[in-house]
Amino acid sequence: MPFTLLLDGEPCEIEILARQPRLLLAVNGRTYLVEPKAGDGMVRIDGETVAFARAEIGETQFLRIAGRTHVAERAGQGGAGGGGGSGANAVKAPMPGLVIRVHKQAGEAVARGEAVITIESMKLQMALGAPRDGVIATLLAEEGGSFDKDAVLALLVSLEGE
Amino acid sequence: MNTPAFSKVLIANRGEIACRVIRTLDAMGIASVAIHHPVEAAARHARMAGEAVVIHGDTPVAAHLDGAQIIAAARATGAEAIHPGYGFLSENAGFARAVIEAGLTFIGPDHATIALMGDKISARTFAAAHGVPVAPSVLQTADLADFTARAGKIGFPLLIKAAAGGGGKGMIIVRHADELQAAANRAASEALRYFGDGRIYAETYVEAPRHIEVQVLGDGEGGVIHLHERECSVQRRFQKIIEEAPAPNLPPALREEICTAALRIAMAARYRNAGTVEFILGADGRFFFLEMNTRLQVEHPVTEMITGIDLVRAQIEIAAGAALPAALPAPRISGHAIECRICAEDPARDFLPESGRIGRLAFPTAPWLRFEHGLTEGQAITADFDPMLAKLVTHGPDRETAINRMIEALKQLTLLGVTTNIDYLIRVLDHPAFRAGDLHTGFVSAHGAALALPPPGRQARDHAAILAALGCREFVDLVFATPEPYASMGLWRN
Numbered sequence: 143m144p145f146t147l148l149l150d151g152e153p154c155e156i157e158i159l160a161r162q163p164r165l166l167l168a169v170n171g172r173t174y175l176v177e178p179k180a181g182d183g184m185v186r187i188d189g190e191t192v193a194f195a196r197a198e199i200g201e202t203q204f205l206r207i208a209g210r211t212h213v214a215e216r217a218g219q220g221g222a223g224g225g226g227g228s229g230a231n232a233v234k235a236p237m238p239g240l241v242i243r244v245h246k247q248a249g250e251a252v253a254r255g256e257a258v259i260t261i262e263s264m265k266l267q268m269a270l271g272a273p274r275d276g277v278i279a280t281l282l283a284e285e286g287g288s289f290d291k292d293a294v295l296a297l298l299v300s301l302e303g304e
Numbered sequence: 305m306n307t308p309a310f311s312k313v314l315i316a317n318r319g320e321i322a323c324r325v326i327r328t329l330d331a332m333g334i335a336s337v338a339i340h341h342p343v344e345a346a347a348r349h350a351r352m353a354g355e356a357v358v359i360h361g362d363t364p365v366a367a368h369l370d371g372a373q374i375i376a377a378a379r380a381t382g383a384e385a386i387h388p389g390y391g392f393l394s395e396n397a398g399f400a401r402a403v404i405e406a407g408l409t410f411i412g413p414d415h416a417t418i419a420l421m422g423d424k425i426s427a428r429t430f431a432a433a434h435g436v437p438v439a440p441s442v443l444q445t446a447d448l449a450d451f452t453a454r455a456g457k458i459g460f461p462l463l464i465k466a467a468a469g470g471g472g473k474g475m476i477i478v479r480h481a482d483e484l485q486a487a488a489n490r491a492a493s494e495a496l497r498y499f500g501d502g503r504i505y506a507e508t509y510v511e512a513p514r515h516i517e518v519q520v521l522g523d524g525e526g527g528v529i530h531l532h533e534r535e536c537s538v539q540r541r542f543q544k545i546i547e548e549a550p551a552p553n554l555p556p557a558l559r560e561e562i563c564t565a566a567l568r569i570a571m572a573a574r575y576r577n578a579g580t581v582e583f584i585l586g587a588d589g590r591f592f593f594l595e596m597n598t599r600l601q602v603e604h605p606v607t608e609m610i611t612g613i614d615l616v617r618a619q620i621e622i623a624a625g626a627a628l629p630a631a632l633p634a635p636r637i638s639g640h641a642i643e644c645r646i647c648a649e650d651p652a653r654d655f656l657p658e659s660g661r662i663g664r665l666a667f668p669t670a671p672w673l674r675f676e677h678g679l680t681e682g683q684a685i686t687a688d689f690d691p692m693l694a695k696l697v698t699h700g701p702d703r704e705t706a707i708n709r710m711i712e713a714l715k716q717l718t719l720l721g722v723t724t725n726i727d728y729l730i731r732v733l734d735h736p737a738f739r740a741g742d743l744h745t746g747f748v749s750a751h752g753a754a755l756a757l758p759p760p761g762r763q764a765r766d767h768a769a770i771l772a773a774l775g776c777r778e779f780v781d782l783v784f785a786t787p788e789p790y791a792s793m794g795l796w797r798n
């Protein structure tokens with residue numbers, strides 16, 4: 143079964159074709175001969191030395207290769223997606239900041255795009271709208287509270303009768 | 305300047321600028337005191353300083369804005385002077401006065417000068433009174449309707465700003481008369497919310513202007529020099545991201561005129577310490593006074609690199625009573641310097657701030673570059689503070705060399721664990737319009753499509769995927785979980 147990653151937001155399938163005598167991998171169907179331990183911060187891929195730097199923050203890997211930064215996550219591991227398909231139900235913070243105002247309380251109906259919460263980060267205010275029509279099921283933010291990027295601030299449920 | 309300076313100085317700041325000031329204090333043999341909120345106890349500036357004092361507040365920023373607590377820390381540690389850095393309390397006239405009243409020295413201008421220049425209206429009135437051009441404008445009176453009527457007569461486009469503002473907050477461009485009323489209402493309410501002062505003013509909006517500023521040093525006794533200009537036109541969200549000195553493609557006569565105008569303001573104010581006079585320059589060569597910043601600027605290193613003058617040392621010596629010879633000529637300049645602000649933000653999402661953690665930090669070193677930072681590996685990057693993480697500054701014998709050195713240095717800079725603008729800065733520097741010095745404050749949006757992240761090549765993507773996979777324990781386990789029939793053949797990694 144191929145190993146699946148989200149690289150810069152796009153799915154990537156990596157398959158181990160052979161371990162012997164050399165490691166042979168397929169990335170989305172294209173094959174590469176890999177020497178993983180070519181040196182500190184280096185691998186050799188198809189005979190070419192690739193230098194890189196890596197940092198892991200939680201489930202996320204940051205890679206810098208040839209003056210370009212990539213972000214990778216294990217696919218289907220929950221993480222930023224919140225799990226349980228909450229994506230379309232969640233009002234998520236696009237940046238870290240403070241809650242300035244809560245416009246809708248739990249139990250209130252909202253239309254798609256209607257402001258649920260106003261946040262502020264670096265004196266930049268932004269109204270976060272509902273991702274779809276629904277009812278606020280859970281409000282996870284309170285005025286004056288702070289949060290990190292991608293925090294879920296409110297969850298919606300479908301309107302009754304839908 | 306052989307006046308004895310101080311034995312100990314407290315730095316009322318954090319991050320890269322606190323580290324920068326400590327470096328000069330060390331070189332001068334002056335003891336340093338850092339302040340930090342409990343959340344930043346492991347911060348680089350707190351560890352670099354000879355002593356570190358914990359300050360408290362509801363938020364970390366509130367602690368850094370608590371002047372009384374900071375002055376108490378200075379007195380408790382025996383510091384004789386306070387260096388405010390930039391931001392926080394650096395342009396707070398009340399703080400500057402309180403420092404003096406506590407029997408300490410404020411390394412900056414007189415509090416009356418800070419108050420004069422801190423209010424946009426009084427500052428521009430002062431500039432105009434001393435023969436420095438200001439953009440046609442209208443001040444708000446008690447009657448907002450009267451204000452909009454008079455503002456409309458200046459002509460469009462108009463820029464509406466908060467009188468007490470700064471950093472681009474509460475600024476609105478109005479292109480048509482029918483938008484004016486709503487824009488004025490919004491600007492006034494934003495001004496009240498951000499600055500506690502709802503006064504606004506409207507002025508001629510110069511299309512595609514350049515932002516040119518002049519570094520000055522004064523001794524408070526009438527001795528004033530300028531250290532040439534800086535170009536700070538490349539901005540996003542009205543805030544600078546790339547600065548350079550000298551300004552490219554500036555005709556010598558115009559350069560002279562702008563620097564002389566700055567000097568005239570500094571002389572009229574009998575300016576003391578380091579300051580910066582900011583101007584906007586139109587494509588037609590007309591320039592207008594924008595504001596005077598009564599502190600060290602973020603971008604001061606580009607001036608230091610072309611003049612060889614340590615501005616922090618100059619600030620400390622002036623604060624200790626050193627005099628500048630009156631009518632001293634501006635120092636000679638050598639080569640060209642560029643600064644890039646490394647920010648925790650996502651250029652692909654309209655430069656929204658990002659949070660994360662510094663997982664890995666590695667930076668190049670060379671005689672022609674400075675990496676100014678206050679970072680440590682493992683440090684959390686949160687919304688608590690400004691998203692600017694560090695500054696990279698390069699120098700070269702000419703602009704092209706400085707640009708190429710910057711691109712190379714940015715490629716070598718490894719700052720992983722939070723999304724940054726590093727790769728974006730490389731694209732800006734390498735853009736033909738930037739290389740040609742064809743700059744204006746709308747550069748980032750005007751070239752938005754060309755500056756967008758190009759999709760990586762298939763091979764680069766695949767290489768990244770392989771490295772990402774090899775960074776996952778589960779994948780490495782799969783690789784090493786050699787099925788029995790092969791185990792006897794030995795491990796592939798040998």
